[in-house]
Amino acid sequence: xxxxxxxxxxxxxxxxxxxxxxxxxxxxxxxxxxxxxxxxxxxxxxxxxxxxxxxxxxxxxxxxxxxxxxxxxxxxxxxxxxxxxxxxxxxxxxxxxxxxxxxxxxxxxxxxxxxxxxxxxxxxxxxxxxxxxxxxxxxxxxxxxxxxxxxxxxxxxxxxxxxxxxxxxxxxxxxxxxxxxxxxxxxxxxxxxxxxxxxxxxxxxxxxxxxxxxxxxxxxxxxxxxxxxxxxxxxxxxxxxxxxxxxxxxxxxxxxxxxxxxxxxxxxxxxxxxxxxxxxxxxxxxxxxxxxxxxxxxxxxxxxxxxxxxxxxxxxxxxxxxxxxxxxxxxxxxx
Amino acid sequence: xxxxxxxxxxxxxxxxxxxxxxxxxxxxxxxxxxxxxxxxxxxxxxxxxxxxxxxxxxxxxxxxxxxxxxxxxxxxxxxxxxxxxxxxxxxxxxxxxxxxxxxxxxxxxxxxxxxxxxxxxxxxxxxxxxxxxxxxxxxxxxxxxxxxxxxxxxxxxxxxxxxxxxxxxxxxxxxxxxxxxxxxxxxxxxxxxxxxxxxxxxxxxxxxxxxxxxxxxxxxxxxxxxxxxxxxxxxxxxxxxxxxxxxxxxxxxxxxxxxxxxxxxxxxxxxxxxxxxxxxxxxxxxxxxxxxxxxxxxxxxxxxxxxxxxxxxxxxxxxxxxxxxxxxxxxx
Numbered sequence: 001x002x003x004x005x006x007x008x009x010x011x012x013x014x015x016x017x018x019x020x021x022x023x024x025x026x027x028x029x030x031x032x033x034x035x036x037x038x039x040x041x042x043x044x045x046x047x048x049x050x051x052x053x054x055x056x057x058x059x060x061x062x063x064x065x066x067x068x069x070x071x072x073x074x075x076x077x078x079x080x081x082x083x084x085x086x087x088x089x090x091x092x093x094x095x096x097x098x099x100x101x102x103x104x105x106x107x108x109x110x111x112x113x114x115x116x117x118x119x120x121x122x123x124x125x126x127x128x129x130x131x132x133x134x135x136x137x138x139x140x141x142x143x144x145x146x147x148x149x150x151x152x153x154x155x156x157x158x159x160x161x162x163x164x165x166x167x168x169x170x171x172x173x174x175x176x177x178x179x180x181x182x183x184x185x186x187x188x189x190x191x192x193x194x195x196x197x198x199x200x201x202x203x204x205x206x207x208x209x210x211x212x213x214x215x216x217x218x219x220x221x222x223x224x225x226x227x228x229x230x231x232x233x234x235x236x237x238x239x240x241x242x243x244x245x246x247x248x249x250x251x252x253x254x255x256x257x258x259x260x261x262x263x264x265x266x267x268x269x270x271x272x273x274x275x276x277x278x279x280x281x282x283x284x285x286x287x288x289x290x291x292x293x294x295x296x297x298x299x300x301x302x303x304x305x306x307x308x309x310x311x312x313x314x315x316x317x318x319x320x321x322x323x324x325x326x327x328x329x330x331x332x333x334x335x
Numbered sequence: 336x337x338x339x340x341x342x343x344x345x346x347x348x349x350x351x352x353x354x355x356x357x358x359x360x361x362x363x364x365x366x367x368x369x370x371x372x373x374x375x376x377x378x379x380x381x382x383x384x385x386x387x388x389x390x391x392x393x394x395x396x397x398x399x400x401x402x403x404x405x406x407x408x409x410x411x412x413x414x415x416x417x418x419x420x421x422x423x424x425x426x427x428x429x430x431x432x433x434x435x436x437x438x439x440x441x442x443x444x445x446x447x448x449x450x451x452x453x454x455x456x457x458x459x460x461x462x463x464x465x466x467x468x469x470x471x472x473x474x475x476x477x478x479x480x481x482x483x484x485x486x487x488x489x490x491x492x493x494x495x496x497x498x499x500x501x502x503x504x505x506x507x508x509x510x511x512x513x514x515x516x517x518x519x520x521x522x523x524x525x526x527x528x529x530x531x532x533x534x535x536x537x538x539x540x541x542x543x544x545x546x547x548x549x550x551x552x553x554x555x556x557x558x559x560x561x562x563x564x565x566x567x568x569x570x571x572x573x574x575x576x577x578x579x580x581x582x583x584x585x586x587x588x589x590x591x592x593x594x595x596x597x598x599x600x601x602x603x604x605x606x607x608x609x610x611x612x613x614x615x616x617x618x619x620x621x622x623x624x625x626x627x628x629x630x631x632x633x634x635x636x637x638x639x640x641x642x643x644x645x646x647x648x649x650x651x652x653x654x655x656x657x658x659x660x661x662x663x664x665x666x667x
Binding site for chain 1: 359360362365368369406407422423425428430431432433435524559603604605636639640641643644
């Protein structure tokens with residue numbers, strides 16, 4: 001991108017209350033529900049563009065969430081019930097009971113809508129094969145590796161191929177589970193490469209809340225067929241201003257990326273999506289400048305740590321605005 | 336059972352069982368907690384009674400409070416003076432998160448926290464089992480900002496758990512299982528930095544003066560390589576998560592403690608085949624020199640959806656009954 005420190009979102013925004021009420025209503029026709037979803041998607045696209053992001057999507061406004069939604073569109077799975085993620089938060093978990101196969105391109109309509117309505121660059125987020133397998137119960141395949149690779153070959157690769165055929169140029173593969181099992185990193189890497197090999201598009205891998213500050217990822221990062229890793233850092237950083245290692249402790253791990261010869265882009269998480277407190281533009285600036293000093297300004301993209309659906313829409317908007325303001329300050333610092 | 340033991344004595348020793356730890360909430364409770372239902376306490380109590388009934392129907396030897404009102408295995412200890420709540424952290428390699436506790440001051444004001452969170456009054460007629468985190472896991476997964484040395488911190492945690500365990504013992508809890516995932520996980524991944532001798536001392540402090548049996552249950556990792564050291568721990572029983580540690584790898588040990596075998600996989604919905612599992616256990620136990628065996632789930636059932644957890648408890652009961660019949664020669 002021509003602009004320094006391009007700003008992007010990671011994916012989800014909280015759905016507007018009116019949309020949730022509307023689509024739940026029994027008397028509303030499917031056609032009208034779809035119109036409402038289109039309205040919400042359009043508003044999100046324009047909201048993100050107006051805030052000043054350089055790369056946008058629709059806030060994943062049509063998706064239930066990142067696991068259940070794709071699994072609904074794959075043969076071989078049966079939902080088993082809800083499992084707790086933390087406190088009173090749950091997600092539906094499915095059992096893989098037969099060979100997996102993609103039923104249909106479940107992101108096509110939403111992608112075509114965004115493509116038709118966005119003026120900025122479009123980045124479509126999709127959940128990756130390793131995470132989908134890891135968050136499921138495997139009752140069919142003989143090994144985790146077999147399961148993951150089959151998900152890559154039979155589900156995600158055909159999905160990506162079809163999206164690219166319809167004009168997708170930037171695809172973000174969400175793999176929050178990727179570094180969870182450090183002994184399985186090779187499997188996760190091979191799965192992503194299986195999905196992307198020979199496909200002409202820009203690939204970004206998003207990983208978050210891995211618990212080991214990406215140290216499991218670092219040795220493999222250059223082996224993965226992706227141009228960018230969009231990662232979470234703000235969650236582990238201090239709120240003190242400054243460019244010293246102590247103030248920027250959440251970003252210190254970037255030095256290890258550098259030492260390993262990492263030369264790709266980083267999507268730098270600069271706002272914490274798990275707290276309502278709003279970062280200052282100066283804090284965002286310092287986080288960007290610190291990272292740019294390590295990896296080179298041309299390699300830094302700016303984004304929230306993760307999707308902002310965990311926050312109210314008003315907090316999410318404020319965080320994105322601050323992110324853009326902080327990025328402008330960082331650009332000035334590098335002029 | 337066991338090599339060289341008198342057959343009549345063998346026949347008299349029943350294999351026992353339990354399923355301890357955090358159980359999943361029913362859909363009713365999931366919805367109620369999401370909506371912060373005004374009668375949540377009453378709903379939790381009913382939910383506990385329901386799980387207790389499931390355990391009774393399955394014929395489990397020891398009944399456990401299902402801990403459905405525990406947000407994670409550490410959260411109740413946030414009430415201890417000197418501890419505050421920290422950020423969310425992933426619990427090992429699961430997709431479940433816990434809140435890290437921060438130790439800011441000398442630990443104090445403990446001794447009835449776990450007891451107050453367990454509905455022991457619903458289990459008056461039952462033989463009871465309960466679980467606590469082991470001091471090592473507690474110390475590693477939470478954060479010390481007060482004690483000058485790791486040893487001081489670890490022992491303070493152990494003393495706290497000792498007081499908690501004593502309160503449970505006074506209420507008639509016969510077995511207290513110390514859940515020790517850090518021990519197994521770190522050993523399995525070559526990451527343990529703390530000497531086992533220090534951990535042994537800490538676990539000994541938890542056991543000190545306690546009338547209940549203390550079982551140490553390492554899970555989430557293969558412990559075959561430290562099994563002899565585990566046998567040296569000052570506890571009454573040692574556990575093996577059979578999905579991580581092969582029973583064949585410990586078959587040659589003279590096990591002079593109770594052996595808990597986490598035979599029912601609590602991480603996968605795939606249901607164990609009762610006959611083949613009981614036969615395999617019968618075959619292997621016949622080759623082991625072990626004092627007493629307790630079958631269990633591989634870890635907390637909270638990683639399974641509710642109805643699969645119910646099935647797993649039932650399967651645990653069935654495997655145990657069939658195994659006991661085999662041990663007594665009542666079935667081939």
